[in-house]
Every structure is written in C-alpha cells, then in structure tokens.
Amino acid sequence: SQTIHQWPATLVQPVGSPLSLECTVEGTSNPNLYWYRQAAGRGLQLLFYSVGIGQISSEVPQNLSASRPQDRQFILSSKKLLLSDSGFYLCAAGRNQPQHFGDGTRLSIL
Amino acid sequence: DAKTTQPPSMDCAEGRAANLPCNHSTISGNEYVYWYRQIHSQGPQYIIHGLKNNETNEMASLIITEDRKSSTLILPHATLRDTAVYYCIVDATNTGNQFYFGTGTSLTVIP
Numbered sequence: 001s002q003t004i005h006q007w008p009a010t011l012v013q014p015v016g017s018p019l020s021l022e023c024t025v026e027g028t029s030n031p032n033l034y035w036y037r038q039a040a041g042r043g044l045q046l047l048f049y050s051v052g053i054g055q056i057s058s059e060v061p062q063n064l065s066a067s068r069p070q071d072r073q074f075i076l077s078s079k080k081l082l083l084s085d086s087g088f089y090l091c092a093a094g095r096n097q098p099q100h101f102g103d104g105t106r107l108s109i110l
Numbered sequence: 111d112a113k114t115t116q117p118p119s120m121d122c123a124e125g126r127a128a129n130l131p132c133n134h135s136t137i138s139g140n141e142y143v144y145w146y147r148q149i150h151s152q153g154p155q156y157i158i159h160g161l162k163n164n165e166t167n168e169m170a171s172l173i174i175t176e177d178r179k180s181s182t183l184i185l186p187h188a189t190l191r192d193t194a195v196y197y198c199i200v201d202a203t204n205t206g207n208q209f210y211f212g213t214g215t216s217l218t219v220i221p
Contacts (some may be wrong), residue, residue: 004153034209043197044154044211090153092209097146099209101153 004102005055006091012108018076019064021105026072031093033074035066038088040105050074069075083109113137114198122192128185130215135179141202143174144209146181147194154197154211157183179211188219193210 003026013019025031027031029079032051036044046059048066056066063082074091086109115133122128134143138164142161146154149201159163165172171184185192197214 020221029196036211040205044209046211088151092153098159100156102152104151108152 002031002093002100004091004093004100006102006103006105010106010108012110013081014110015083016080019076019081019085019107021073021089021091021107022104023076023078024072025074025093028072028093028095030095031072032095032099034092034094034099035074035076036042036090036092038090040087044090050077051076068094085109092105113200114212116196116198116212118213118216119218121218121220122185122188124190124219124221125187127162128188128192128217130183130185130196130217131180131196132186133180134200137178137200138202141200143172143181144179144199145170145172145202146197146211147192147201148214149194150195159197161163167205188217190219190221193217193219 005024034049035047037047038044043075048056048058050056050068053068053071064078086107088106090104091102122216133168142159143157145157148154148158158167158170160174174181191214195216197211199209
C-alpha cells in the first residue's frame with residue numbers, strides 16, 4: 001500500500017520569506033500527485049495536480065508554485081509568503097485507486 | 111466547485127448506526143461516489159467508494175439510490191473515534207482526479 005510523507009508537520013514563517021514543502025510517495029509508481037490547502041474551518045481546496053514528471057496543472061491563481069522533479073516527489077514553493085498563505089497543506093497521491101493523503105503541514109505566517 | 115450537498119452537522123449516539131446522507135443530483139453516468147473523513151488536524155482518510163451498486167467494507171457501507179442522485183454512508187456501530195468531518199465527493203474516473211471537496215458533515219458521536 002502507498003504511503004505519503006510530508007514534512008515538516010508544522011512551520012512558522014514571516015511574511016515575505018520563501019517556502020518549500022516536500023511530499024514523497026512510497027509504494028506506487030507514476031502516481032497522480034496533488035496539493036490541497038485547507039483554511040481553518042473550511043473544506044479542502046485543490047491547488048495543483050500532476051500526472052507526471054515536470055507536468056503541473058494549477059487550479060487557482062495564487063502566490064504558490066509546484067514542481068515534480070522526480071516521479072514520487074512533489075514540491076510546493078513560494079518566493080515570498082503572504083499572510084493569506086496560512087493554512088493546512090495536504091499532499092495526496094492516486095492513480096487507478098482512490099486518492100490517499102499525507103498527514104499535512106500546518107503553515108502559520110507571522 | 112463541489113457537486114455534492116451534505117448537512118453541515120449530525121449527532122449520533124455511541125453504538126448506534128450513523129447514517130450520513132449526500133445529494134449528488136447532477137452526477138454523470140461515469141462518476142463514482144467517494145467518501146472520506148477527516149479527524150481534526152489530520153489528512154483525510156479514504157472510507158469507501160462506489161458507482162452503482164451498494165458497497166461494504168470493514169469501515170462502512172455505501173448505499174446508492176437507483177437513480178444515483180443520492181447516497182448514504184452507514185457506520186454500523188459508531189464509536190467516539192468516528193467523530194470527524196465526512197466528505198462525499200463525485201468524480202469521473204476511478205483514478206480520482208481533481209477531487210473537489212465541499213465542507214462535509216461534521217459528525218459528533220455522543221457517549
């Protein structure tokens with residue numbers, strides 16, 4: 001069965017600082033990969049998805065970007081964080097099976 | 111945008127069956143119904159999914175109406191650990207591409 005690793009679990013960053021969140025997947029090959037964000041008390045919002053290395057689709061315009069340098073590695077980045085980037089970031093993987101999620105990174109912007 | 115409608119909250123007594131409804135009146139013929147749950151501060155956990163037929167696994171049962179416009183997730187004997195937000199999602203392929211999560215149903219299991 002597949003396992004999704006996300007780190008760090010929590011992160012506190014100042015406004016204007018850069019961001020890099022990493023997600024790696026074990027137990028499957030060539031997965032579809034997804035980044036979601038969840039604001040406090042809200043549902044999940046799909047940010048990016050990828051069907052293969054170097055292939056990224058963005059769902060909403062924003063201050064963030066994503067990259068997939070390896071088959072089972074998905075990275076969420078920002079050059080300058082905004083207060084509105086605070087939230088719970090979740091990575092998910094799935095191909096030919098339901099999506100499975102990591103444990104998330106809780107990002108607080110000060 | 112979410113293609114499903116769920117009640118915002120429900121309570122259930124411990125040990126009783128929890129029946130969580132979901133309306134998906136615009137579902138297409140090739141769309142599956144998926145259920146996930148999210149315990150506070152954790153990633154969503156997959157529960158079950160189905161296309162037309164009712165499904166059962168070790169966690170829950172999924173009842174889909176004949177017209178497929180609604181479904182019910184049944185937790186047969188709710189425990190306190192089942193307290194969570196439950197999401198109903200419809201998606202066109204069995205790969206689960208591009209899930210759109212709504213706000214779900216917050217289920218509280220009461221001792």
